[in-house]
Amino acid sequence: MKLLLINNDGGGFADYIDVPSGTTVAQLFKQKMGDAVARDYLIRVNRQPCPPNQCLQDGDRISITPTKIEGARS
Amino acid sequence: MYLRDYGDTEVGGFGITSEDELLLVQDLQLVEQTCSLAHVAFDDEAVANFFDDQVDAGLRPEQFGRIWIHTHPGDCPLPSPTDEATFERVFGRSDWAVMFILARTGRTYARLKFNVGPKAEFEIPVKRDYTQTFAGCDPERWEDEYLDHVHPQHKSRLIQSESGLVTDFDGEADWLFAENELKGGLI
Numbered sequence: 001m002k003l004l005l006i007n008n009d010g011g012g013f014a015d016y017i018d019v020p021s022g023t024t025v026a027q028l029f030k031q032k033m034g035d036a037v038a039r040d041y042l043i044r045v046n047r048q049p050c051p052p053n054q055c056l057q058d059g060d061r062i063s064i065t066p067t068k069i070e071g072a073r074s
Numbered sequence: 075m076y077l078r079d080y081g082d083t084e085v086g087g088f089g090i091t092s093e094d095e096l097l098l099v100q101d102l103q104l105v106e107q108t109c110s111l112a113h114v115a116f117d118d119e120a121v122a123n124f125f126d127d128q129v130d131a132g133l134r135p136e137q138f139g140r141i142w143i144h145t146h147p148g149d150c151p152l153p154s155p156t157d158e159a160t161f162e163r164v165f166g167r168s169d170w171a172v173m174f175i176l177a178r179t180g181r182t183y184a185r186l187k188f189n190v191g192p193k194a195e196f197e198i199p200v201k202r203d204y205t206q207t208f209a210g211c212d213p214e215r216w217e218d219e220y221l222d223h224v225h226p227q228h229k230s231r232l233i234q235s236e237s238g239l240v241t242d243f244d245g246e247a248d249w250l251f252a253e254n255e256l257k258g259g260l261i
Contacts, residue, residue: 006125009167010190012135040163042118047126049119065122066164071086071144071175072156073112 001058008066009033019056026052028062042067077102078145078176083109086116086144088124089174091137097172097186098203102143103128111147113156140165141172151175151183161187174200 001021005028006014019028025043029052033041043050044063056062077085086107089099106120128138142165144157153161153175165171169190175183187195207213 006129006135008125008135008139011169012139014129014135036167042122044122047123061126063122063125065118065125067118067121068115068160069086069121069142069164070113070115070156070160071084071142072114072154073084073146073148073150 001056003028003056003059004061005032005064006062007032007064009036009064021058023056024052025050025054025056025062028056029064033064040067041065075176075180077104078178081109082147083111084114084145084147085109086114086142088138089141089143089172090128090133091141093134093137096136096140097198098206099141099143100206103138114144136169140168140170141174143174143176146175146177149177149179149181151177151181153183153185161185165189172198 001023002016002018004015005017009032013032019031025045026038029036029038029041029043038052041064043052044065045054045056045060047061047063077087085104087102087104090101090103092098092100103124105124106117108115108117125135125139129135142161153173157173157175161171161173165173165187166189170186170188172184172186177183182200184198184200185195186198187193
Protein backbone atom coordinates (compact mmCIF):
# COMPACT_ATOMS: atom_id res chain seq x y z
CA MET A 1 0.00 0.00 0.00
CA LYS A 2 1.07 3.57 -0.57
CA LEU A 3 1.50 6.24 2.13
CA LEU A 4 2.62 9.84 2.19
CA LEU A 5 5.45 10.20 4.71
CA ILE A 6 6.65 13.56 6.01
CA ASN A 7 9.69 13.90 8.23
CA ASN A 8 12.65 16.20 8.65
CA ASP A 9 15.38 13.74 9.51
CA GLY A 10 18.25 13.02 7.18
CA GLY A 11 17.68 14.78 3.90
CA GLY A 12 14.08 15.49 4.84
CA PHE A 13 11.27 13.59 3.26
CA ALA A 14 7.83 14.34 1.94
CA ASP A 15 6.92 11.70 -0.57
CA TYR A 16 4.98 8.56 -1.16
CA ILE A 17 6.34 5.25 0.03
CA ASP A 18 5.22 1.68 -0.35
CA VAL A 19 4.81 -0.42 2.78
CA PRO A 20 3.32 -3.86 3.35
CA SER A 21 -0.31 -4.04 4.38
CA GLY A 22 -0.75 -4.29 8.13
CA THR A 23 2.24 -2.10 8.93
CA THR A 24 1.74 -0.27 12.21
CA VAL A 25 2.79 3.22 13.11
CA ALA A 26 5.46 1.89 15.46
CA GLN A 27 6.87 -0.42 12.79
CA LEU A 28 7.07 2.41 10.27
CA PHE A 29 8.74 4.68 12.81
CA LYS A 30 11.35 2.04 13.59
CA GLN A 31 11.92 1.39 9.90
CA LYS A 32 12.32 5.03 8.93
CA MET A 33 13.76 6.60 12.06
CA GLY A 34 16.10 3.90 13.31
CA ASP A 35 17.22 4.55 16.85
CA ALA A 36 15.40 7.86 17.21
CA VAL A 37 13.46 8.28 20.44
CA ALA A 38 9.74 8.25 19.72
CA ARG A 39 8.92 10.60 22.58
CA ASP A 40 10.92 13.33 20.84
CA TYR A 41 8.41 13.32 17.98
CA LEU A 42 4.75 13.94 17.36
CA ILE A 43 3.52 11.21 15.04
CA ARG A 44 0.24 11.87 13.30
CA VAL A 45 -1.83 9.99 10.78
CA ASN A 46 -3.99 12.18 8.58
CA ARG A 47 -3.21 15.11 10.89
CA GLN A 48 -4.46 13.26 13.96
CA PRO A 49 -2.34 11.91 16.81
CA CYS A 50 -2.26 8.13 16.75
CA PRO A 51 -1.34 5.18 18.98
CA PRO A 52 1.80 3.19 18.14
CA ASN A 53 -0.16 0.05 17.30
CA GLN A 54 -2.46 1.73 14.80
CA CYS A 55 -2.48 -0.13 11.50
CA LEU A 56 -1.81 2.12 8.56
CA GLN A 57 -4.18 2.22 5.64
CA ASP A 58 -3.58 2.75 1.97
CA GLY A 59 -3.47 6.48 1.25
CA ASP A 60 -2.68 7.51 4.82
CA ARG A 61 -0.54 10.54 5.45
CA ILE A 62 2.05 10.11 8.20
CA SER A 63 3.96 13.02 9.66
CA ILE A 64 6.83 12.63 12.10
CA THR A 65 7.71 16.05 13.47
CA PRO A 66 9.93 17.25 16.31
CA THR A 67 8.56 18.22 19.70
CA LYS A 68 9.73 20.46 22.52
CA ILE A 69 11.29 23.11 20.33
CA GLU A 70 12.26 25.73 22.85
CA GLY A 71 14.76 28.49 23.27
CA ALA A 72 15.88 30.62 26.16
CA ARG A 73 17.99 33.62 26.96
CA SER A 74 21.57 32.93 27.95
CA MET B 75 12.65 42.66 13.38
CA TYR B 76 9.00 43.67 13.42
CA LEU B 77 8.08 40.37 15.04
CA ARG B 78 10.94 40.71 17.52
CA ASP B 79 9.87 44.17 18.58
CA TYR B 80 6.10 43.72 18.60
CA GLY B 81 6.06 42.21 22.07
CA ASP B 82 8.33 42.10 25.08
CA THR B 83 8.94 38.36 24.93
CA GLU B 84 11.16 36.10 22.97
CA VAL B 85 9.61 34.91 19.72
CA GLY B 86 10.56 32.18 17.30
CA GLY B 87 9.77 30.56 14.01
CA PHE B 88 11.10 28.75 10.98
CA GLY B 89 12.95 30.33 8.11
CA ILE B 90 11.52 29.47 4.70
CA THR B 91 14.09 29.49 1.98
CA SER B 92 14.49 29.72 -1.71
CA GLU B 93 14.18 26.43 -3.57
CA ASP B 94 17.67 26.75 -4.99
CA GLU B 95 19.49 28.57 -2.20
CA LEU B 96 18.75 26.86 1.07
CA LEU B 97 20.47 29.53 3.16
CA LEU B 98 18.54 32.36 1.54
CA VAL B 99 15.64 32.96 3.92
CA GLN B 100 12.75 34.57 2.09
CA ASP B 101 10.10 34.29 4.74
CA LEU B 102 9.69 33.66 8.44
CA GLN B 103 6.78 31.58 9.62
CA LEU B 104 5.65 31.78 13.22
CA VAL B 105 3.92 28.83 14.84
CA GLU B 106 1.77 28.81 17.94
CA GLN B 107 4.07 29.30 20.88
CA THR B 108 4.18 30.27 24.51
CA CYS B 109 6.70 32.90 25.42
CA SER B 110 8.14 34.84 28.29
CA LEU B 111 10.85 37.42 28.58
CA ALA B 112 13.45 34.70 28.54
CA HIS B 113 11.86 31.64 26.99
CA VAL B 114 9.96 30.49 23.93
CA ALA B 115 8.38 27.08 23.35
CA PHE B 116 6.62 25.99 20.19
CA ASP B 117 3.37 24.10 20.38
CA ASP B 118 4.02 20.56 19.15
CA GLU B 119 0.79 20.26 17.22
CA ALA B 120 1.35 23.63 15.60
CA VAL B 121 4.75 22.45 14.41
CA ALA B 122 3.12 19.37 12.89
CA ASN B 123 0.48 21.55 11.20
CA PHE B 124 3.24 23.80 9.90
CA PHE B 125 5.02 20.85 8.32
CA ASP B 126 1.79 19.56 6.77
CA ASP B 127 0.87 22.97 5.43
CA GLN B 128 4.28 23.61 3.91
CA VAL B 129 4.28 20.23 2.18
CA ASP B 130 0.80 20.99 0.85
CA ALA B 131 2.21 24.26 -0.48
CA GLY B 132 4.76 22.27 -2.45
CA LEU B 133 7.86 22.95 -0.38
CA ARG B 134 10.46 20.38 0.57
CA PRO B 135 11.32 19.87 4.27
CA GLU B 136 14.80 21.25 3.70
CA GLN B 137 13.20 24.54 2.61
CA PHE B 138 11.16 25.07 5.75
CA GLY B 139 12.36 22.82 8.56
CA ARG B 140 16.06 23.49 8.84
CA ILE B 141 16.48 27.08 9.91
CA TRP B 142 15.34 27.67 13.45
CA ILE B 143 15.00 31.35 14.25
CA HIS B 144 14.35 32.96 17.59
CA THR B 145 15.03 36.18 19.42
CA HIS B 146 16.75 37.07 22.65
CA PRO B 147 15.37 40.00 24.60
CA GLY B 148 18.68 41.49 25.63
CA ASP B 149 21.80 42.39 23.71
CA CYS B 150 23.35 38.92 23.71
CA PRO B 151 22.59 36.67 20.73
CA LEU B 152 24.75 33.80 21.91
CA PRO B 153 22.87 30.52 22.38
CA SER B 154 21.90 29.41 25.86
CA PRO B 155 22.20 25.83 27.13
CA THR B 156 18.50 25.41 26.34
CA ASP B 157 19.10 26.61 22.79
CA GLU B 158 21.99 24.20 22.39
CA ALA B 159 19.97 21.29 23.76
CA THR B 160 17.11 22.00 21.36
CA PHE B 161 19.45 22.41 18.41
CA GLU B 162 21.04 19.05 19.14
CA ARG B 163 17.88 17.10 19.98
CA VAL B 164 15.55 18.53 17.36
CA PHE B 165 17.87 19.37 14.51
CA GLY B 166 20.68 16.92 15.18
CA ARG B 167 19.30 14.18 12.94
CA SER B 168 18.76 16.20 9.80
CA ASP B 169 21.56 16.44 7.29
CA TRP B 170 22.10 20.07 8.18
CA ALA B 171 20.47 22.84 10.17
CA VAL B 172 20.94 26.44 11.17
CA MET B 173 20.30 28.10 14.51
CA PHE B 174 19.76 31.82 14.10
CA ILE B 175 19.34 34.17 17.04
CA LEU B 176 18.48 37.84 16.83
CA ALA B 177 18.99 39.93 19.94
CA ARG B 178 16.84 42.94 20.64
CA THR B 179 19.75 45.25 20.01
CA GLY B 180 20.20 43.87 16.52
CA ARG B 181 23.16 41.63 17.16
CA THR B 182 22.93 38.23 15.51
CA TYR B 183 24.26 34.73 15.84
CA ALA B 184 24.02 32.02 13.20
CA ARG B 185 25.52 28.57 13.18
CA LEU B 186 25.36 26.04 10.39
CA LYS B 187 25.73 22.44 11.44
CA PHE B 188 26.29 19.43 9.21
CA ASN B 189 25.23 16.16 10.80
CA VAL B 190 26.38 13.81 8.05
CA GLY B 191 29.73 12.84 6.64
CA PRO B 192 32.58 14.57 8.43
CA LYS B 193 30.28 16.34 10.86
CA ALA B 194 31.10 19.98 11.26
CA GLU B 195 29.61 23.24 12.35
CA PHE B 196 30.46 26.83 11.63
CA GLU B 197 29.31 30.22 12.69
CA ILE B 198 28.18 31.90 9.52
CA PRO B 199 27.75 35.54 8.59
CA VAL B 200 24.30 37.08 8.37
CA LYS B 201 23.39 39.69 5.84
CA ARG B 202 20.43 41.09 4.02
CA ASP B 203 20.42 40.37 0.31
CA TYR B 204 19.22 43.52 -1.39
CA THR B 205 19.36 41.85 -4.81
CA GLN B 206 16.26 39.79 -4.11
CA THR B 207 12.92 40.98 -5.41
CA PHE B 208 9.90 41.40 -3.15
CA ALA B 209 6.27 42.47 -3.34
CA GLY B 210 6.10 46.05 -4.57
CA CYS B 211 9.57 45.83 -6.06
CA ASP B 212 9.74 47.74 -9.35
CA PRO B 213 13.37 48.26 -10.34
CA GLU B 214 12.51 49.51 -13.83
CA ARG B 215 10.35 52.32 -12.45
CA TRP B 216 13.00 53.07 -9.80
CA GLU B 217 15.64 53.27 -12.48
CA ASP B 218 13.50 55.63 -14.56
CA GLU B 219 12.84 57.79 -11.50
CA TYR B 220 16.52 57.90 -10.67
CA LEU B 221 17.60 58.79 -14.18
CA ASP B 222 14.92 61.47 -14.43
CA HIS B 223 15.80 63.19 -11.18
CA VAL B 224 19.40 62.54 -10.27
CA HIS B 225 22.15 64.31 -12.14
CA PRO B 226 25.62 63.45 -10.84
CA GLN B 227 28.23 66.09 -11.43
CA HIS B 228 31.33 64.29 -10.19
CA LYS B 229 32.32 60.77 -9.44
CA SER B 230 34.31 62.01 -6.51
CA ARG B 231 34.08 65.25 -4.61
CA LEU B 232 35.85 66.96 -1.85
CA ILE B 233 34.59 66.87 1.67
CA GLN B 234 35.47 69.49 4.21
CA SER B 235 36.11 67.80 7.51
CA GLU B 236 35.50 69.38 10.87
CA SER B 237 39.21 69.97 11.35
CA GLY B 238 39.34 71.94 8.20
CA LEU B 239 41.32 69.34 6.31
CA VAL B 240 40.22 68.48 2.84
CA THR B 241 40.04 64.78 2.13
CA ASP B 242 39.22 62.76 -0.92
CA PHE B 243 35.87 61.10 -0.78
CA ASP B 244 35.05 58.09 -2.89
CA GLY B 245 31.47 58.59 -3.99
CA GLU B 246 31.20 55.04 -5.25
CA ALA B 247 32.15 53.39 -1.98
CA ASP B 248 29.23 51.70 -0.31
CA TRP B 249 30.11 53.35 2.97
CA LEU B 250 26.57 53.77 4.23
CA PHE B 251 25.49 50.22 3.74
CA ALA B 252 28.77 48.53 4.50
CA GLU B 253 28.02 44.92 5.27
CA ASN B 254 28.84 43.75 8.73
CA GLU B 255 29.49 40.06 8.37
CA LEU B 256 31.09 39.50 11.72
CA LYS B 257 29.69 37.37 14.48
CA GLY B 258 27.32 39.41 16.51
CA GLY B 259 27.03 41.97 13.78
CA LEU B 260 24.10 44.29 13.48
CA ILE B 261 21.44 43.85 10.87
